[in-house]
Amino acid sequence: MQKSSGIGGQAVLEGIMMRNGDRYSVAVRKADHTIEVKEDCCKSICPFPGVMKVPILRGVVSFVDSMVIGVSSLMWSAEYAAGDEEDEQAGKAEKTEKDKAKEEKEWNLIMGATVAFSLLFSIGLFFFLPYLLASLLRKAAISEIGISVCEALIRVLIFMAYMFLISRMKDIQTVFAYHGAEHKCINCVENGWDLTVENVLKASRRHKRCGTSFLLFVIMVSVIASIFLGMLGIRSPLMRLLSRLLLIPVVAGLSYEILRTAGSSDNKAICALSKPGLALQGLVTREPDAEMVEVAIAAVEKVFDWRAWQGK
Secondary structure, three states: OOOOOOOEEEEEOOEEEEEEOOEEEEEEEOOOOOEEEEEEEOOOOOOOHHHHHOOOHHHHHHHHHHHHHHHHHHHHHHHHHOOOHHHHHHHHOOOOHHHHHHHHHHHHHHHHHHHHHHHHHHHHHHHHHHHHHHHHHHHHOOOHHHHHHHHHHHHHHHHHHHHHHHHHOHHHHHHHHHHHHHHHHHHHHHOOOOOOHHHHHHOOOOOOOOHHHHHHHHHHHHHHHHHHHHHHOOOOHHHHHHHHHHHHHHHHHHHHHHHHHHOOOOOHHHHHHHHHHHHHHHHHOOOOOHHHHHHHHHHHHHHOOHHHHHOO
């Protein structure tokens, strides 16, 4: 079985974010073709480290933490993608401590608002919209279980349509190629190969611990949860909505545990469960070029000693 390194990442604009434990790095390819790398510590939203040992709860915390780091990395990479970083750095040198404190506060507010909006949008699109559409079937005197099954099917259709439409966007193809470079780097390390451009290009662009697989597990678990709620026969519209809202953290937590197990297991049943997610990654990853791989390697080496991990 391929040993899990525990590192993970995300594609950003013209680059890649890589995370290893409580550290993460972001590497981007600038307009002059040089690579800029940033390293920082991961600050969890939860002040109690013990929570990360509790199943389900650790999944909820990890999901939100990943969103915060992901949004922060994406916003940082956007500065370089816009090509105005040199001017911005020159301006920063003239800022006072008061200006810097104000700027940091504004940055945190923008990032918090972005994360909150992303969460609300996802919940609305993948949880409440299917519920509202399926609720229209009550006029046809369909049973609660039947409505819940329709809700589950609508959720799957919305998710698949969303993923397909995203994959067709021309502007995001470069991001998908960097996503492929991220997976290839991790697979290269976990295969025991030296982290070189040549070896990375030979590695697979599909990986069991991908966030896309996590999203698919969320949909799968939510489908089961919807059918379960239908079997309860809840009559009150308010209680039906509230029950779905309360189940969201449970669904996210369970999905995290499944992904965590899938990433470190060669059990046949677990591998079979991972196959749909691996297949779906064909839509959201592309084959990277050598320059993209160089960026991915720079991000990995900033936070992960792959030679020591491989025992070299």
